[in-house]
Amino acid sequence: MNLEKMVQEELEMDMTPMIDCVFLLMIFFVLVIDLSQKNLEDLILPRAEFQEPDEEPPENRPILNVLQNGTVIYSSKVYYDPAEHGKNYAPIKQLLSDIRRIGLANKTLTLVDKDVGGATAKVMDEPILIRADKWTEWHYVGEIMKQCSQPDIAFWKVQLALSEEDKETGEKNASLTRGQ
Amino acid sequence: MSALDDAQEEAKADMTPMIDVVFLMIIFFICIEFKVLESKLDAFLPTDKGSQSTVVEPEEQLAIKIHVEAKGTADYERYGGKGVNPNTGRPNRFQLVGHKVKWEVGPKPIYSLAALREELGRIARDPASQIPDKKTGGTKLMSCVIEAYPGAMYADVASTNDAANDAGFEEVNFGGGLGPGK
Numbered sequence: 394m395n396l397e398k399m400v401q402e403e404l405e406m407d408m409t410p411m412i413d414c415v416f417l418l419m420i421f422f423v424l425v426i427d428l429s430q431k432n433l434e435d436l437i438l439p440r441a442e443f444q445e446p447d448e449e450p451p452e453n454r455p456i457l458n459v460l461q462n463g464t465v466i467y468s469s470k471v472y473y474d475p476a477e478h479g480k481n482y483a484p485i486k487q488l489l490s491d492i493r494r495i496g497l498a499n500k501t502l503t504l505v506d507k508d509v510g511g512a513t514a515k516v517m518d519e520p521i522l523i524r525a526d527k528w529t530e531w532h533y534v535g536e537i538m539k540q541c542s543q544p545d546i547a548f549w550k551v552q553l554a555l556s557e558e559d560k561e562t563g564e565k566n567a568s569l570t571r572g573q
Numbered sequence: 574m575s576a577l578d579d580a581q582e583e584a585k586a587d588m589t590p591m592i593d594v595v596f597l598m599i600i601f602f603i604c605i606e607f608k609v610l611e612s613k614l615d616a617f618l619p620t621d622k623g624s625q626s627t628v629v630e631p632e633e634q635l636a637i638k639i640h641v642e643a644k645g646t647a648d649y650e651r652y653g654g655k656g657v658n659p660n661t662g663r664p665n666r667f668q669l670v671g672h673k674v675k676w677e678v679g680p681k682p683i684y685s686l687a688a689l690r691e692e693l694g695r696i697a698r699d700p701a702s703q704i705p706d707k708k709t710g711g712t713k714l715m716s717c718v719i720e721a722y723p724g725a726m727y728a729d730v731a732s733t734n735d736a737a738n739d740a741g742f743e744e745v746n747f748g749g750g751l752g753p754g755k
Binding site for chain 2: 413416417434435437439459460464498525527528530534535553
């Protein structure tokens, strides 16, 4: 009888603190993990010797990803798919003007006056980064740049993402191999 | 004695659930970005009048054209074959094999990146490439424009831009609007 009581007591272990802890951990990881990387698609960038290091990127810089087939992705969401939209680039324009509108409303993006050929125009102070795969047709990158230059969008600082190492061929910049 | 027992039990109220909930709320409020919620509210902002179109005087530029000699074939083997990656929902990468381009610097055709670097270096050193600089009143090296013809890849443009920077061209423009390749 005594032994049976002990066994029963062991079975009644209190699970509440463990479940509490698990929930806390879950919430913590869901909210914290992968916030910085979600804007970056898995691409292989072309290698270039002459580039500026992107060590302290502007906090609110929008990042557009262009896949090999020309698909434009912003914040893990597809906005333009050549298979679906073809030569209709309106979704790209819509995306850029939405980024601009929401950014200005949230004050994450700002407008500045810039002298353009003698006249003053309002342009975006923040740059925009275009990340394209090395085997993405340039035409798609050019199309985004064209839309960026429209006066109603005016992202005039367009940055193109490059890499110091070609992850496909393994070629590295001299600056990387010098230390080895 | 019994009454004292009762009183003691009341004093031992279990604080654990309350502390748990408080911690949950603390983490929630630390992690939530209030800006995200704010942006969902409607705002009626004054609209911008729009910028005037301006005319920029044309300057002499060096045109570097990239023509595609051979488009190349897409090789999916290295990245798991043609198809969609089930984990990411994105199409698998391919490697372009046999892609070949030809450059045209001014009228001169160039067939390799090394020759392009050499030619651009020669042009940059040529005194005839200096144009008047309106800002300083002196002279500066003319800018160059990279015109990628249909089918040219981002890698081609990036390497051309790299070669131009290497030669000393500080202002590089990108032409475009020539349409997609077949």
